[in-house]
Amino acid sequence: MADGMQIDPESPRGTKRKVDDTLPLPAPRRIKALAEDVVNKIAAGEIIVAPVHALKELIENAVDAGSTALEVLVKDGGLKLLQITDNGHGIDKEDLPILCERFTTSKLKAFEDLSSIGTYGFRGEALASISHIAHLSVTTRTKESSCAWRAYYSGGKLASPKPGQSAEPKPIAGRPGTQITVEDLFYNVPSRRRAFRSASEEYAKILELVGKYAVHCTGVSFSCKKHGDSSASISVPANASISDRIRQIHNSAVASELVTFKAENDRWGFKCEAWISNANYSAKRTTMMLFINHRSVESQVIKKSIEQTYATFLPKGGHPFVYLSLDIDPQRVDVNVHPTKREVHFLNEDEIIDIVCDEIRTSLSKVDTSRSFMTQSLLSNPKVPFATPMKQTAPATPAQSGTVDGSTVRPTPKTATKKPYENNLVRTDASARKITSMLVPRESTQGGEDDDNEPEYEYTEKEATICRLTSIKELRSEVRDAMHNDLTDVISMHTFVGIVDEQKRIAAIQGGVKLFLVDYGMLCNEYFYQVGLTDFGNFGSIKFSPPLSLHELLSLGAEQEKKNAGDSADEIDWDEVVESVKLQLIERRALLLEYFSMEISESGELRALPLLMKDYMPSLAKIPQFLLRLGPHVDWDSEKECFRSFLRELASFHVPESLPLPPAPAADGEVAPEEDPEITARRQKVCRAVEHNIFPACKARLVATRGMLKSVMEVANLKGLYRVFERC
Known part of the structure; x- marks a missing residue:
C-alpha cells in the first residue's frame, strides 16, 4: 500500500449517518384534482377488467329490463365486437342523453335503498365505464314508441357517428327492446389490450358467463355465437327447465346425475335451492355456479366447504358439480363491496353454510344406494x-x-x-350395425306359434x-x-x-x-x-292363472330326479321328500313373498314365481326341479346362507x-332327418x-x-x- 494513500476509518456497524446539510430539500408537491377524463378511465379500469365483465353488466341490465330473449354476438373474444340484443321494455328517447353519464340509474334513489336492492345493476357505472374505453352505440325502442332510436357515445356523452354529423339520437327501424354494441374495447388503453393472451381464451370466459345466467334465468332464452359463425355456441330456449338448461350448457353426464333440494331458515333469513351432482358423478375440477339474490358471485369459503362435504362421497381427486341459488334477506346483504359486484358480504355466513352443507350431505346419503365407481381395467397380456x-x-x-x-x-x-x-x-x-339387422324379419308360417304367446306385463304402484x-x-x-x-x-x-x-x-x-x-x-x-x-x-313376478298345484309340481320334480338317480333312487322315499318340501315352502310362504315375490297359498298352490329380467321368460319346464331343490339345497336356518343358497337356485332356474x-345335414341321396x-x-x-x-x-x-x-x-x-x- 502506498504511503501517501489515506483511508477513512471504518464506521461502526449499526450507527446512523447524518444527513448532508448542504443538499437542498425538494419542494413539497401540491395536491391537485385529477382531470375528469383520467378519473373516468380509472373508474372504467376498475369495473371493466376484461370483455367478460362488460358483458356481465350488459346481461344484468337486459334481464333487469324484463327481457325474455337475449342474443350475444362476439368477435375476437369481445375485444373487436361485443353485441347484446334483448326484447325488454327499452329506453325512452328522453333518457338517451344522460344514459352513459356516471351514476345515472333508474334503480336507486337514496342510499338507504341499498339495503333493499333487488336488481342486478344499481350504481349506473356500467355503460359510463364502457363508453370511456370503447366505441359504444345503443339502439332502443319502447313499446309506446313508433320507431327505434340509435345513439353513439364517447366519454359518457352523446357523440356523432361520423365527423360533421349531429350527435342527437336518430330514428331508425327496429324491434322493441335494446341492442348495445361495444366495438374496439380498450382501444385507448393499449397496456390493458396487450395483456390479453388470446381471443379464444376470452371467448371461453364469455361462454362460461353466459352459461351461468342461462341456467339461472328461467323463462329467458339465451344464445351466444361468434361473429361469422352459422351456428350458436350456446342456444337455450325460454321454456327449458333448469335440468334441461344444465344438460344443454354442460352435458348429459351431469344432468342425469343431478340431485335437487331446497332449504330455508327464518332465523338466519335465507332460502336456497340447489341442483348438485350425486356420488356417481366426478370431475377433475369443481364446477360451481353460485347466485346470491340472483346475482352471480364467487365465494371461496362456500366452495371449500362444499368440496369438503363431498370429500367423504367422491373418490380421491374427484370434484362435484354444484348450482346453488341463495335468497337472503336484502337487509342482511352488502352488495356494494366489489367494483364488479363479483363478491357480496352477508350476515351469519357460517351458519348458512353449515345448513347448506348439511342438506347436501343428507341429499347425497339418500341416493348412495345407486352409487357406482368407474374403474380402470388392467392391461391384457x-x-x-x-x-x-x-x-x-x-x-x-x-x-x-x-x-x-x-x-x-x-x-x-x-x-x-x-x-x-x-x-x-x-x-x-x-x-x-350387424348385417342381420338389415334383413326383413321372417314371418311365422305356423300362425304365430313361434311367438310362443308373448307375455303381457302389468305394472304396479309398489315403490322400490x-x-x-x-x-x-x-x-x-x-x-x-x-x-x-x-x-x-x-x-x-x-x-x-x-x-x-x-x-x-x-x-x-x-x-x-x-x-x-x-x-x-x-x-x-x-x-x-x-x-x-x-x-x-x-x-317382478310371473303370475299363474289358474294357480298350479304345489304337490303335483313337486311330484313331477321327484320323477325327474328319480330317473337321474338311477339305481340309488330306490333307497329314497320320494313321497316323503315331496311332502317335506311342500310343508317347508308353505311354512315359509311369508318370507318367500316378502323377499322373493314368490307367492304360495296356505292350501299349497303356486300363484307366482320371481321374474328377474323383463322380456325373458325362463323355461317353465324347469319349475318342478327348481321347487324340489328348494328343500334340501337351501339352508333355511341361517339368514345369510339362506339368501345365498336360495338366490343360487333361483339363478340356476333362470x-x-x-x-x-340340431340334426346333421343329410348326405347325398339320403332323406334329411326332421327335428x-x-x-x-x-x-x-x-x-x-x-x-x-x-x-x-x-x-x-x-x-x-x-x-x-x-x-x-x-x-x-x-x-x-x-x-x-x-x-x-
Missing part, C-alpha cells in the same frame, strides 16, 4: 397363447372397484392415444324398497371382492358373435382384438345371482335350458334371448368374478395371427 383360459389376476382393491349397496361396476373404456398398427385394428365393435339387511350387504361385498378386472373389461366391451353349441351352452364373443368362447350357462348363473342381490326385495344339437317342431321353436327362443336379452344385460351390469375364469377360453388373437401371417 399380449403373450397369451392360443386356446388357453384367461390368466387370473389379483383381486381389485375396494378403492378401485367398490360400489355401495350392490350397484354394478363398469370399467372405463381405454382410449387409444396413438395410431394403431394393423395388428391392433378391431374388425367390429359394439356400436357397429332399499335393502338394509347386513347379510345381503355382505353377499354383495363378496361379489365385489371377487371381481376380476380383465374379464369384467372383456364382458362390458364385447361384441356378440353367435352361439356355437346349444347343448353345451357355448357362445363366441369378440373382446378387442381377441375371440373368446364363453360358457353362457355359467355366465347367466352368475348374472342372475347378482341381479338377485342388487334387486333384492324388488323382484339359466337357459340345454337343448340337443321336433317344439324343439326347433324352443331353440329359436333360446338363441333370440341369449343374443338380444342376456348378453346385452351382462354387458351393462355384470361384475365378472374370478370363479368365472374357467368359463371363458381365448381361441384367437389378432396380434398372434398377424405374426403368423408375417412369417408365411
Whole structure:
C-alpha cells in the first residue's frame, strides 16, 4: 500500500449517518384534482377488467329490463365486437342523453335503498365505464314508441357517428327492446389490450358467463355465437327447465346425475335451492355456479366447504358439480363491496353454510344406494397363447372397484392415444350395425306359434324398497371382492358373435382384438345371482292363472330326479321328500313373498314365481326341479346362507335350458332327418334371448368374478395371427 494513500476509518456497524446539510430539500408537491377524463378511465379500469365483465353488466341490465330473449354476438373474444340484443321494455328517447353519464340509474334513489336492492345493476357505472374505453352505440325502442332510436357515445356523452354529423339520437327501424354494441374495447388503453393472451381464451370466459345466467334465468332464452359463425355456441330456449338448461350448457353426464333440494331458515333469513351432482358423478375440477339474490358471485369459503362435504362421497381427486341459488334477506346483504359486484358480504355466513352443507350431505346419503365407481381395467397380456383360459389376476382393491349397496361396476373404456398398427385394428365393435339387422324379419308360417304367446306385463304402484339387511350387504361385498378386472373389461366391451353349441351352452364373443368362447350357462348363473342381490326385495313376478298345484309340481320334480338317480333312487322315499318340501315352502310362504315375490297359498298352490329380467321368460319346464331343490339345497336356518343358497337356485332356474344339437345335414341321396317342431321353436327362443336379452344385460351390469375364469377360453388373437401371417 502506498504511503501517501489515506483511508477513512471504518464506521461502526449499526450507527446512523447524518444527513448532508448542504443538499437542498425538494419542494413539497401540491395536491391537485385529477382531470375528469383520467378519473373516468380509472373508474372504467376498475369495473371493466376484461370483455367478460362488460358483458356481465350488459346481461344484468337486459334481464333487469324484463327481457325474455337475449342474443350475444362476439368477435375476437369481445375485444373487436361485443353485441347484446334483448326484447325488454327499452329506453325512452328522453333518457338517451344522460344514459352513459356516471351514476345515472333508474334503480336507486337514496342510499338507504341499498339495503333493499333487488336488481342486478344499481350504481349506473356500467355503460359510463364502457363508453370511456370503447366505441359504444345503443339502439332502443319502447313499446309506446313508433320507431327505434340509435345513439353513439364517447366519454359518457352523446357523440356523432361520423365527423360533421349531429350527435342527437336518430330514428331508425327496429324491434322493441335494446341492442348495445361495444366495438374496439380498450382501444385507448393499449397496456390493458396487450395483456390479453388470446381471443379464444376470452371467448371461453364469455361462454362460461353466459352459461351461468342461462341456467339461472328461467323463462329467458339465451344464445351466444361468434361473429361469422352459422351456428350458436350456446342456444337455450325460454321454456327449458333448469335440468334441461344444465344438460344443454354442460352435458348429459351431469344432468342425469343431478340431485335437487331446497332449504330455508327464518332465523338466519335465507332460502336456497340447489341442483348438485350425486356420488356417481366426478370431475377433475369443481364446477360451481353460485347466485346470491340472483346475482352471480364467487365465494371461496362456500366452495371449500362444499368440496369438503363431498370429500367423504367422491373418490380421491374427484370434484362435484354444484348450482346453488341463495335468497337472503336484502337487509342482511352488502352488495356494494366489489367494483364488479363479483363478491357480496352477508350476515351469519357460517351458519348458512353449515345448513347448506348439511342438506347436501343428507341429499347425497339418500341416493348412495345407486352409487357406482368407474374403474380402470388392467392391461391384457399380449403373450397369451392360443386356446388357453384367461390368466387370473389379483383381486381389485375396494378403492378401485367398490360400489355401495350392490350397484354394478363398469370399467372405463381405454382410449387409444396413438395410431394403431394393423395388428391392433378391431374388425367390429359394439356400436357397429350387424348385417342381420338389415334383413326383413321372417314371418311365422305356423300362425304365430313361434311367438310362443308373448307375455303381457302389468305394472304396479309398489315403490322400490332399499335393502338394509347386513347379510345381503355382505353377499354383495363378496361379489365385489371377487371381481376380476380383465374379464369384467372383456364382458362390458364385447361384441356378440353367435352361439356355437346349444347343448353345451357355448357362445363366441369378440373382446378387442381377441375371440373368446364363453360358457353362457355359467355366465347367466352368475348374472342372475347378482341381479338377485342388487334387486333384492324388488323382484317382478310371473303370475299363474289358474294357480298350479304345489304337490303335483313337486311330484313331477321327484320323477325327474328319480330317473337321474338311477339305481340309488330306490333307497329314497320320494313321497316323503315331496311332502317335506311342500310343508317347508308353505311354512315359509311369508318370507318367500316378502323377499322373493314368490307367492304360495296356505292350501299349497303356486300363484307366482320371481321374474328377474323383463322380456325373458325362463323355461317353465324347469319349475318342478327348481321347487324340489328348494328343500334340501337351501339352508333355511341361517339368514345369510339362506339368501345365498336360495338366490343360487333361483339363478340356476333362470339359466337357459340345454337343448340337443340340431340334426346333421343329410348326405347325398339320403332323406334329411326332421327335428321336433317344439324343439326347433324352443331353440329359436333360446338363441333370440341369449343374443338380444342376456348378453346385452351382462354387458351393462355384470361384475365378472374370478370363479368365472374357467368359463371363458381365448381361441384367437389378432396380434398372434398377424405374426403368423408375417412369417408365411
